[in-house]
Amino acid sequence: MSTTEITDRQDDVVHDDGHDHPSDSKYFQIALILAVLTALEVATYYVDIGSALIPVLMVMMVVKFFMVAAWFMHLRFDSSLFTKFFVGGLVLAVAVYVIALSAFEFWSKG
Amino acid sequence: MIPKILRGTGLTALAVGLLAFLTGCAADAELDTLNPQGPSARSIDNLFDPVFYVAVLVFIFVFAGTFIIWWRFRDDHDNEEFPHQFHGDTRLELAWTIVPTLILVVISVSTLVTLRGLNETEANAVTIDVDGAATQWEPEVVVVGQQWWWEFRYYLNGLDGVDLTDARHLPPADIVTANQMVIPAGEEIELAITSRDVIHSFWIPALNGKKDAAPGRVHPWKLEADGPGVYFGQCTEFCGLSHSRMRMQVVAVTPDDFSAWVVEQLQPAGEPEAAAAQRGMEIYQSQCARCHVVDGFNDGSGADLVANAAPNLTHLMSRTTYAGGIFNMYEPNGSLDRTQLEAWLRDSPAEKPAYAEGRRGMPAMGLDEGQIDDMVAYLTTLGRAPALDIIAATEVE
Amino acid sequence: MSDTATSDHATTTGMTHNKLAMWVFLGSECLLFGALISTYLVYRGRFASGPAPGDIFDIPFTSVSSFVLLMSSLTMVLALSAIKRGDLRNNRLWLLTTALLGSLFIGGQVYEFTTFFREGLGYTTSPFSSAFFTLTGFHGVHVSLGIIMLMSMFISSLRGSLRKEHSETVEIIGLYWHFVDIVWIFIFTVIYLVPSPTS
């Protein structure tokens, strides 16, 4: 029964306290924003916004994505190590597959 | 032939000497990648050689270092004393990060330059004299791979408007031949490479690097031979059972000879006169026409094969090798190699592995000896044998 | 010595093994879904003689089921919040709701698949159809696994073996659930809302 408790906090440590997690009402707020964003997304199906469509959709998607990750998955509050893994995987995936799709001339031919 | 890379460098003198001695016997390395006979292959070689020397230099550096270390610092720890302990040196680290980077930057630039050259095409045209009327042809050949032979299609009006997207149903071409591509020497030939089944790869080392033939895709590539000659090739993408027996040759001839070749190839097959050949023609009609095409006799509406094509036999005799370029049609003296051809007709899968039951490759036709004789008689009426020097140059073992 | 393989309190980073492993796994899943989505994108225009995506997608319907899945993320996080407070009753309630919303989504997907099938889009119709069913099928399998896990937790809770001190289990399964949700956020936008080719 020795050592570990204190000494093992090291370079990459951020402690997961868990006490500053948001309240339920915060979660409802987030969900509301997500719902509104989804409604806006679906609205683009009915309203023609021309060439802005894809950028707008992408922005909304990314916002939703990160809101769920940050709030519901607690990345905002948890160890940055988790964010590193997740964002690492995400960035790697996006980079690799965007390059692969480019090799298929996806962006020009679709 | 000794790979060129190993010739004439003081640094590899020993290796060269040894190699020269050991490879001296291998006189005809027709697939040698270091013996370019055309501009594209030469530009590749000119890039590869210096890079190879750089690699040899780096290797010698590392190796010499290893030997020096072995020489100077070996010690069996007989005494307990430790050598001077040092943990690193940032300047050294920087040096051996930066120096290789610089070397590679130089290599990158020359790579990009070569790459651009290989992807550029020039506008050229050859004159073809058909029945006294000269036409201009911008040399383009459609190359189609299938298990396990190559087809070459010439569209003399150019490829504009020719739909190549479905290689299994290509528009009729003016000339269709197999395994031996005839081109005018000194002209850049553009290739459109595709496949009817799996991926193959088209490669004539003396003329250019390789390019895959993939079903559903048409890949541009080019070839140019410095002068008349015969250049060997091999399918280099693994394509199943007889991948190793899927070879090809490029026969580069003078522009005049090329024009004459075209004129001849444009002729449809005639009616044979000899009785045996006529009997052979009937067998052809009943047994072979479901796959093969002889222009002027049966048209090319597709073959009973996965690839939907078998070699066009109209000018069979004008080709000196067949079945994926692995058999000689003629003896060195110019007479037909009857034994081999008969063996092929008797039982082709025994001669060249195939999955005939899976409709890939030529099946054994079950002809009796008499029918085989008749068949050979008919086949010899299809096209005319080329000159003896070509027969000699294209010979395979 | 307390340093056993299982000790939660003695980890170097202060994170439990389980939670760290889940995050690493989710990083890995990004590459899995990335490959499936890329496959779909390459093939969405290759519908051969079958229906094209633009012909058959029913955006209003999919919007509703996407919304259902999105809201299940809310209920999931509420379940976690409840168990952290020690509120086991609400925890159970929200776990069950989440599972139900998930099942609703799966039901929607089954309905969508059968409709598409009736409209002539079989699994083997075209590269597009194969890619579409594979991608959404993989997502569906993930959701279904999530439902099984949620229900297992629900049952444990009923039996009294899921208590406040086990909130991390809920949290980890929640992570998985949210991940599956954000994958769908991506799929919904990129595959459904971005205009697809029509025949």
Next chain:
Amino acid sequence: MTATTTVEDVVDQPLGVYTRPTGGNGWRDWITTVDHKKIGILYGVAALFFFVVGGIEALLIRLQLATPNGTVLGADMYNQVFTMHGVTMIFLAAMPLSAAFANYLIPLQIGARDVAFPRLNALSFWAFLAGGIVLNLSWVMGGAPDGGWFGYAPNTGIVFSPSPGMDFYALGLQITGVASLMSSINLTVTVLNMRAPGMTLFRMPVFTWMMLVTQLLLVFAMPVIAVALFLLTFSRLFGARFFDPSVGGDALLWQHLFWIFGHPEVYILILPSFGIISEVIPTFSRKPIFGYPFMVFSGIAIGFMGWGVWAHHMFVSGIGPISVAAFSLSTMFIAVPTGVKILNWMATMWGGRIKFSAPMLFAVGVVSMFTIGGLSGVTHAISPADTQQTDTYYIVAHFHYVIFGGIVFGLFAGLYFWWPKVFGHMLSDGVGKVNFWVMLVGFNLTFGPMHVLGLQGMSRRIDSYSPGFGFELWNMVSTIGSFLIALSIAIFVVNVIMSAMKARGQAPCGPDPWDARSLEWLTPNPTPVHNFDEVPVVESLDEFWHRKYGTDDDGRVVRVASAEEVCEDGSAVGVHLPPPSFWPIVFASGLPFIALGLIFNLWLTVPGGLLVVMAIYAWIFEPVDDPDAAHGDHDDHEGDEAAADTIEEAPVV
């Protein structure tokens, strides 16, 4: 395998080592073990077995190609043999042998009791074995895979490869892939989460670092091949149209997916070996590793850059010129971090007092032989030149130089180096040296000539060649060389057997036979089942060495303690250990049934599925039968938590 019996014998010896009351060393203990050391040994034995299988396949290849128009195998069999050779060597020999080292050594090097999820670890091993068995069952169940290890579509489709071989390939590799993924997550968590106090990331040995990078590459690369294999499986079994060009399926999709996985995979293979020799070289040079941070960062850089180069396998596949140019450049620059490593190893040796024992010989072999392969790699990266080289024996030469010269030599260095750690006795160094030299000569005779063959235009994956292309001589030389390699492997096997026999009945070798540097040597040899008596507190890189040596006033190194004083005696008792479990092997044994069921008869998937489900269920509810459970002073929550944890990786019981 002989190795196993030796282990048992040696481990059996009562060294005052703590043994678990319930655990013996019979077969039952081996199949239920969750101990990372035993699992490491299991990996090693299985990998060496498959190495010999793959090697025999290689010898068949070489026999067929020894002379023109070879008739040893015939075209069909040849294609199966070379495919299985590549698959076996890569997935069933090289990767698991690395896993053997990772499993055995990572916990020891970071001062941990075990890995983070011991049962999952056992499952990873058994699943890998199940995958290997599935792959090899194909030989007797309708034909082995015949589409090459790279399995290019559409040649692997049902039309062109109608035998079930490619189904075995897809499903077998899928299973080994899942095993690798599980193991990589496990080891990643282990390294991050279970380091002994004071063991910061930058006090970890280079070996552990390289293994960490390897595990991360696995974490991200395995899902990509998983998708590729799913697409293949669904195409073959359910008629999906992914690779059917007649309806727009694209032959290049498979290639991209395969190589997005495939290139990181080659670094997955090489980095462990880099790690091994980074331990061996400093030890035998009696100097610390030169440029530790650069070693670490170059390894990370290699892992990173490895993701951006995959299309160098596709230079002639018809991707556009811009892609070719981009991938050509990105590939070349991987030479930079790799060069940093090579030169740092040389700088480590420089100025040392080097003892060329067998491990060191193999390590120096890596430095020089890998460089040859790396340099030919750079000549492929020059994309125009690669259009001449690709799919020729010049490539075969390249990758056997990096693989055999880099990986096999590295793994042998590791085997000789850590053998006493694992089995408590040394391998004969003299025989080891002979082993090395025979291998070095055989290796160069085998693969050196392939450079010439390739440049002379000999294609890969051809079952025969005609005389007259100048291929005869070098193929014969290469075949002779391959039998020399076989001889060297046989010498190794003899060494193993003889050393084990000699050690029988003897006391184990001393605690620190090489005057080593890292933490694993703190434990006695062979490692006791509980690893450390006391969790070490780490103060520096090369902790073990620093406990033995200090410096005097002149800055000279002086011994401050003998190894015996520093090393633990393994006498701790009552250490809480994860108890063994049946369920990993039960789980894994369901997998072949599922695979065979998918191929032959869906009904077979039922027992397979039942086994798996049963194992998962039992896994979760497994009773705690650990005799020491009461002793465990962490909060013992197994009993109640069990129900809560579902199919998630449950906390290890």
